[in-house]
Amino acid sequence: MAQAKVIRALAGKALLPFAVPCSMALAPVAAPSATKRRCVDTRMAGEQTRTASDARRSALMAAAQAGDRVAYETLLRDCVPFIAGLARRQGVPPESTDDVVQEVLLTVHRARATYDPRRSFEAWLRVIVERRAVDCLRRTRRHGRREVHAPFAYASHADETIDLAAGLHRREDAARIGAALAHLPRRQREAVRHLMLEERSLGDAAVLTGRSTGSLKVNLHRALNALRLKINRGD
Amino acid sequence: MDGRHDRLIGALAANLAPVRRLPRPLLRTLFWLLLVAAIAAALAMFSNGAATWQRMAASSDMWLAALGSIATAAAAAFAAFVLNLPDRSRAWVLLPLPAAVLWVAASGLGCLRAYVLPGTHVAAIGETRDCLAFIVGLSVPLSAALIVMLRRGYSLTPYLAAAMAGLAAAAAAATLLNLFHPFDAAATDLAVHAVAVAVVIAAARALGGRFLQNSFAGPVTFLPGGSN
Secondary structure, three states, rough: HHHHHHHHHHOOOOOOHHHHHHHHOOOOOOOOOOHHHHHHHHHHHHHHHHHHHHHHHHHHHHHHHHOOHHHHHHHHHHHHHHHHHHHHHOOOOOOHHHHHHHHHHHHHHHHHHHHOOOOOHHHHHHHHHHHHHHHHHHHHHHHHHHOOOOHHHOOOOOOOOOOHHHHHHHHHHHHHHHHHHOOOOHHHHHHHHHHHHHOOHHHHHHHHOOOOOHHHHHHHHHHHHHHHHHHHOOO | OOOOHHHHHHHHHHHHOOOOOOOOHHHHHHHHHHHHHHHHHHHHHOOOHHHHHHHHHHHHHHHHHHHHHHHHHHHHHHHHHHHHOOOOHHHHHHHHHHHHHHHHHHHHHHHHHHHHHOOOOOOOHHHHHHHHHHHHHHHHHHHHHHHHHOOOOOOOOOOHHHHHHHHHHHHHHHHHOOOOOOOOOOOOHHHHHHHHHHHHHHHHHHHHHHHHHHHOOOOOOOOOOOOO
């Protein structure tokens, strides 16, 4: 009978968001145990809180529609955990929850003119969250079909474009050119070293060697011809 | 809370502008129907009203077909405006179905009578081409007006809302065609009407849907990386 009294009292104060069936409110019931009574009271309190929070959010949204920035910021901050919870319940993976929250916040901003304060704000928001969550899941599934997440396979994959003998060939070439250079006269060798290997300008090389630029150019030309002949002969 | 959310909320709130709430779907539908009525009144000045009345009075199914088409237009426009609100069910798309069934069935009856009654004028190919041009041509401004109105809302299913707008415009154009229809519905005529309606719905869905989606997905006027 105590349970019926609680229900009648709450219904009388218009705190119940649903109609109470007569059989439930008026039928004689056995006196509930303390645990049972606590469950009923908690459920009623939960419904009351939900309704109160919905009314508060609805009022904040109405103020935001009128241009109240503080109310809007308060509302959006208040809604973030609600949105994240709903998204997780829709099956959005934890790493994508923040993306869904961001998309929902943007959608709320763009769609704020469509909210009617006579209707439930949470119901309005819930539909938007569900829709954005479905979009996210579809996107994830599409990516999953196209791409495979295999970090070990990626790390251990052999790059077939690499020429394993390239380093060896480079070393052999360097040895051959070095040997050919050693056989050149000193002035030609200096010209090659300064102008080609150390990539100095003609003026710098002239200062360093104390020779004229014309002499350097002639020596470089002769040195390159001699090297070409030597390497082509295979000496 | 994630820093990203903080920054986004700060930016959204800093750039908040007051918005005018959308009027109810019924009110928006009535506004669009007023536009259709104005076009009908303008067209009536060029039509032979006596002949139209005589034709309509001669057969009850023509009345039924006209009633069906105007009800389809009204119901489809209402469904489009309801779908323009994110929290409404997509089941509203079924709203124009009963009226559309009445429209098609009554037109089909007229089509049957064309074979039963001797001496009924059956539309020639040239005349049906005119019908097609009339429905498609008149649907362009009507559906454009609807889609411009839909831009104010936010549909989570823009293509569905645009298709409903196309159906509403095509049904309204088919109703207004009665003013100039010098013959009863025959099978060829009915087929041409069906093709015209399908063309308008498909075009509205493709073009209008993309237009609505782009407008909904458009950039929000703030700098997400800003200091606000």
